Amino acid sequence: MNNSAAASSTTRDFGVRDFYLGRQPILDGDNALYAYELLFRNSNEGGAQFNTGLSATAAVIAHAGQLGLDRAIGDAQAFLNVDADVLMSDIFLFLPREKVVLELVESFDATDLLLERMAQLKEHGFRFALNGVSAVTANVERLLPLIDFVKFDMRQVMQVSTAKVVARFRSENKKLMAEKVETRAEYERVRAFGFDYFQGYYFAKPAVISGRKLTPSQLAVMELMKLVTSDADNLEIERAVKRDVTLALNLLRLVNTPAIGLRHKIDSVSQALMVLGRRQLERWLQILLYADPQQRSHSASPLLMLATTRGKLLELLAKRLRPAQRNVADIAFTVGIMSLMDALFGLPMDEILEQIPVIDEVKDALVYRSGFFGELLKLAESIEQMDGDDLVVPTLKELAISSDELVEFEVTAFSWSDSVARYAV
Incomplete structure (x- = not known):
């Protein structure tokens, strides 16, 4: 079965009507909107669960193709979680390459075939983010030349072991992102740590300031x-x-x-x-x-x-x-x-x-x-x-x-x- 057929098949198996959409904002250092991470959950009976892999992504892209991805993200960038199967498929024909960042997890196995595929996609304008990095392993080293963004969980950022990893990525001029930033205090800490982008709802939490006046x-x-x-x-x-x-x-x-x-x-x-x-x-x-x-x-x-x-x-x-x-x-x-x-x-x-x-x-x-x-x-x-x-x-x-x-x-x-x-x- 070719890649196109595989994407079509898994889309039917998953069912484009069986999920709902989450859109989590990613802000820059000025607290201005930069991107959204699009998240998809299965809504079948028995509880909602996050879905990754070819079936979920193919279904999402099929649905986005019907609705128009621009309607979901506007002028912002879009971060999409993908795995090896997705990368080897041709479903990227349906995505606006100048607005999409493909997000990988640290455990992604950087085989020669996948690295070659990533290089092809990068030549066509796609960018990559690496998530869940805890150490600069040999696998991460192989991915590094093709990575544009590195994302850390807020709960990891202040750990001593993570500081060395962050310093390494900063020396490679990678853009640093902190996710699960839920309070303004957390935002201030990671911003001082040198991060470029911030994902979370800290901006929507009230920061009560005594004597604050309306403009x-x-x-x-x-x-x-x-x-x-x-x-x-x-x-x-x-x-x-x-x-x-x-x-x-x-x-x-x-x-x-x-x-x-x-x-x-x-x-x-x-x-x-x-x-x-x-x-x-x-x-x-x-x-x-x-x-x-x-x-x-x-x-x-x-x-x-x-x-x-x-x-x-x-x-x-x-x-x-x-x-x-x-x-x-x-x-x-x-x-x-x-x-x-x-x-x-x-x-x-x-x-x-x-x-x-x-x-x-x-x-x-x-x-x-x-x-x-x-x-x-x-x-x-x-x-x-x-x-x-x-x-x-x-x-x-x-x-x-x-x-x-x-x-x-x-x-x-x-x-x-x-x-x-x-x-x-």
Whole structure:
């Protein structure tokens, strides 16, 4: 059987409908988004498990070919786990080589045949990462000339034995990555250690700083949100927006994103109020909080990307589960987008909710992860982490949502978030 047939066969065996997708951000030293590692879990009965090897990768690439990999990663790079069987197949014909890094584990057996194949793929523009390195073995030495990135588990990084290994890779000008970085303290330690890239959700954890204040632009957005959710008339809201020229320009740019799906351009604040309505306007103001122009870098904020992805995913799930209730999707979006405001502002969530009035269902979801919207939020967070206790499969079963539907919702949310971020930064 040739390689193409093998890939096709294993794709059928695995079933492109039997997995769901995790997308873990990889940030650079400026905390800007650089890449995503795409992770895939089998969602069959009996529990979700990570899948590697030809069957999983072939199924994933087949599905990505249908949906478009760019919809899942946007402008970022993509790290994909592969093994020897995958490397020897021809499924790379379906991947954008300039955006894909192929990730190997340390135990990968560097035979002459595989090294030759890696060299061929590298000539075609693919890059390689080596993960789980604990020592510079003879096998690692053979791989080293073809490797661009070396990834270490955060729990290994501070060990004395690892320091020598890190120094060796740094002397070879390899890019160093730390994964499972879950706190800001861990991030600061590995950054001081000389690492270039960081994978984990440290950026989404609130760092409460005493006396921390909102920026002027964030305060302006917060005041406008209060007007929008109150009984203030449209003229008062319009005047408030026009008093802050930067806010007005940013708002108009954002509501004209293709993600909103309007046929005609919105040219004024009054038109935005008339066309969008207050509920939609509140949504875009929430997004603007994450796109503070005073904190912009060369790339989209990972917090903005994560918050907008959560918001859209929760909206799609709520619309699917309660189609007859008109407001449920908007409430779900609000829960998703607000769920990271403690990390954004560096304040406890209950203090934030004292400044932004919300209904009890939203408060219960944000503070206690309870109720219908709290369950959806826990599902989204579990999908993101792809680690530890898995809630996804039992929750999907309870909600009567197939993994195929979930993947469609995920990719739609990824694509929507990417479209919004292009206009928000």
